[in-house]
Amino acid sequence: MTAATMQRRRPSGFRISKKVLPYVLSLPALLVCIGILIPFFTSVVYSFQRYRLSQPWARQFNWGDNYISFFTDPKFWNTLEISLLYAGITVLLELLLGLGIAMLLQKRSTLNNFISIMLLMPLMTAPALAALMWKLMTNPGFGVLSYLASLIGLQDFRWASSPSTALFTVVLVDIWVYTPFIMILLLAGLRSLPTQPFEAAALDGVPRSFVFFRITLPMLTPYILTATLFRLLDSIQQFDIIYAMTQGGPGDTLTVFQVEAYLNFFQSTNVGRSAALMIILWAITYFLSNIFIKNWLRLRERARGQA
Amino acid sequence: MEHTSLLERILRGIALTLVVIFFMFPIVWIFMMSFQTNETILRIPPQLVFKPTLANYTALITGKLTTAAGTLDIAFMRNLWNSVFLSVTSVAVALLLGVPAAYAFARHKFRGSEDIAFTLLSFRFAPALLVLLPLTLYFQKLGLANTYIGLIWVYQLICLPLILWIVRGYFEDIPADIEYAYRIAGHSWFATFRKIALPLAGPGIAAAGLLAFIFAWNNFVFALVLASADKQPVTVGALAFITSSGIQYGQISAAIVLSITPTLALALYAQRYLVEGLSLGAVKG
Numbered sequence: 001m002t003a004a005t006m007q008r009r010r011p012s013g014f015r016i017s018k019k020v021l022p023y024v025l026s027l028p029a030l031l032v033c034i035g036i037l038i039p040f041f042t043s044v045v046y047s048f049q050r051y052r053l054s055q056p057w058a059r060q061f062n063w064g065d066n067y068i069s070f071f072t073d074p075k076f077w078n079t080l081e082i083s084l085l086y087a088g089i090t091v092l093l094e095l096l097l098g099l100g101i102a103m104l105l106q107k108r109s110t111l112n113n114f115i116s117i118m119l120l121m122p123l124m125t126a127p128a129l130a131a132l133m134w135k136l137m138t139n140p141g142f143g144v145l146s147y148l149a150s151l152i153g154l155q156d157f158r159w160a161s162s163p164s165t166a167l168f169t170v171v172l173v174d175i176w177v178y179t180p181f182i183m184i185l186l187l188a189g190l191r192s193l194p195t196q197p198f199e200a201a202a203l204d205g206v207p208r209s210f211v212f213f214r215i216t217l218p219m220l221t222p223y224i225l226t227a228t229l230f231r232l233l234d235s236i237q238q239f240d241i242i243y244a245m246t247q248g249g250p251g252d253t254l255t256v257f258q259v260e261a262y263l264n265f266f267q268s269t270n271v272g273r274s275a276a277l278m279i280i281l282w283a284i285t286y287f288l289s290n291i292f293i294k295n296w297l298r299l300r301e302r303a304r305g306q307a
Numbered sequence: 308m309e310h311t312s313l314l315e316r317i318l319r320g321i322a323l324t325l326v327v328i329f330f331m332f333p334i335v336w337i338f339m340m341s342f343q344t345n346e347t348i349l350r351i352p353p354q355l356v357f358k359p360t361l362a363n364y365t366a367l368i369t370g371k372l373t374t375a376a377g378t379l380d381i382a383f384m385r386n387l388w389n390s391v392f393l394s395v396t397s398v399a400v401a402l403l404l405g406v407p408a409a410y411a412f413a414r415h416k417f418r419g420s421e422d423i424a425f426t427l428l429s430f431r432f433a434p435a436l437l438v439l440l441p442l443t444l445y446f447q448k449l450g451l452a453n454t455y456i457g458l459i460w461v462y463q464l465i466c467l468p469l470i471l472w473i474v475r476g477y478f479e480d481i482p483a484d485i486e487y488a489y490r491i492a493g494h495s496w497f498a499t500f501r502k503i504a505l506p507l508a509g510p511g512i513a514a515a516g517l518l519a520f521i522f523a524w525n526n527f528v529f530a531l532v533l534a535s536a537d538k539q540p541v542t543v544g545a546l547a548f549i550t551s552s553g554i555q556y557g558q559i560s561a562a563i564v565l566s567i568t569p570t571l572a573l574a575l576y577a578q579r580y581l582v583e584g585l586s587l588g589a590v591k592g
Contacts, residue, residue: 018415021496025411026423029404029471032463033427040433042441101326104319115323117578119330123585124574125567126525128542132549133337133563136556144336144353176330181585188582188590226589237434240527244546258436262532265440278437289432293425299589304479 046275053269066276075252075260079277083256086167086242087235090174095228097175098182105183106190116187123180127173131244134173135160160246163253170254173241178234182227189223190216222299229292233285257281334567340560348556363561383562385537386544390566393530393540394523397459398516401466406512409471410504413478414486424471428587431468438464439532446533453535461529466519469587473518476588477511478504514580521570541566 050062070076101119105112122130137145138159149157160169193216201211217224239258242248248259255263257277264274311319340348342359367383411417412424442461443452451457481504489499505512527542534540536547545562574581582590 019417022411022415022417022420026408026420029408029427029467030423032404032460032467033430035460036430036438036442036464039438039441039445042445043437046441100322104323104326115327117575118327120574120578120581121334121571122330124521124525124570125334126527126542126570128525128527129545129563129566130333132545132559133333135549136340136560136563137333137336139556142349142351142353142556147351147353176333180330184582185586185590192591223590226586230586233432239435240542243531244527258434258528261436261440265436271440274436274440278434278440281434282437285432285434286429289429292432293428296587296589299586300476303583303589303591304476 043275047279051271079260094179097179101183102186119180127240128244131241166253185227225295341564363557386541390540397462397523398519405470409474413475470515472587473515477508481507517577518584
């Protein structure tokens, strides 16, 4: 059946030309999003301005000053360092833990499936609320974790309220929330791997470590990459957990990009600096998301192919 | 078959037990705290056995908190309602806008379609505050600050890309021949869309909607920046609640339990689709 005959038999009456139809269908969604694109460009403009909400009369273009001043600004370097550190630590630990748990649960059994569903619960908890839960548990007065810490000899463990352990505490919450994400993706990946290479290796009596490093890991790589990049993109932008837990404190221990931009905007009302921070963060995520999308597309095509 | 030694099975068992304890303990503990009075919560060492009380929940639901110092009003039910309203409406709007667009992207490769689809996807990864901070200034000028309409609009940032990309995958899975056959029988594109494509992609659309609901419900930063107390959902409300009620830890726990129950329940219900949704359609569960 050719396209021409289809055209001929099309019923008369209400009809939209085939060329216009897809635009008509996708236009409403696009219009809604254009409204959201405008603030993006506004941010770019703000980032080149000296703009404080408290001094609207002094607003003027200072071109690159916001960016140039970052070079000599220890607060900026602190923000950059803590953001990269936070993203690096959380993603690395979550990847190792997630891979480990996925391998523990790999065999399909009722118990394993049940556990993997239970483990999704932290992931479905709002990160801000998860932070509150951990805040209650680490309360110095009655928190159960503070009590447990005192049992193992950490008498005055201050969790998120001490600069030396604040990063550890928020990383712990991040791990609690997001490890299941990596776990569930890698578990799906592990279970979709073809069985023949493993059977062949078992027949030949290949050592298990060899199987893991030479068969499992390489075949799992696209899944690991996608999960890792996905988490990196989210983690470098982490706001909910850190803000709900410590609001960037104590002091400026945890002023990651988004928290610092938020505080700059609402507390010091320095719109220009806040916008410049966000543009730098955007540049980082743009770079990461381009790599991500390439990997993600490859996986997506494979998933569609199996469907 | 693979042989596992007894030692290995024991080690695996221990590892799995530790994993389950680590990930389940906080939820169980907060759940237990929500049935305790402040006195039992503050006792050291923490109590595993206690006389459960529903007082925390009744205080939240009636909105009246009776303390030694007098009666306090709690607006928590208002937050809960805001969460329900914002999430449901945002998902409904996103479905209405996103499903036809997803169909267009799946069926018709038109000029720039991929670019547009990827632009929409990239919203998922852009820093939220990049857009939100200038938006607060615009919203004040437009009169959208602290309105449900403004919030629902911004919530499309989370819901639309998710629905668009997941539903698009489901539409692509439907063989185009089925639709051609129906068209040749003399039906319009709209009838084809309604009678063939929509029902076949139905489960996927439902799953995408549920996931979008969960993400909208769990969102924190949008409402923190754009809404004041009377429009705030539970995620922001619970944070304010901690500072306002100070030491009423039982009620805070009860509020957390009420706030996370809907998403946990939905997640259990939709768990079959979670993997696909979380990876935006890249991994099949």
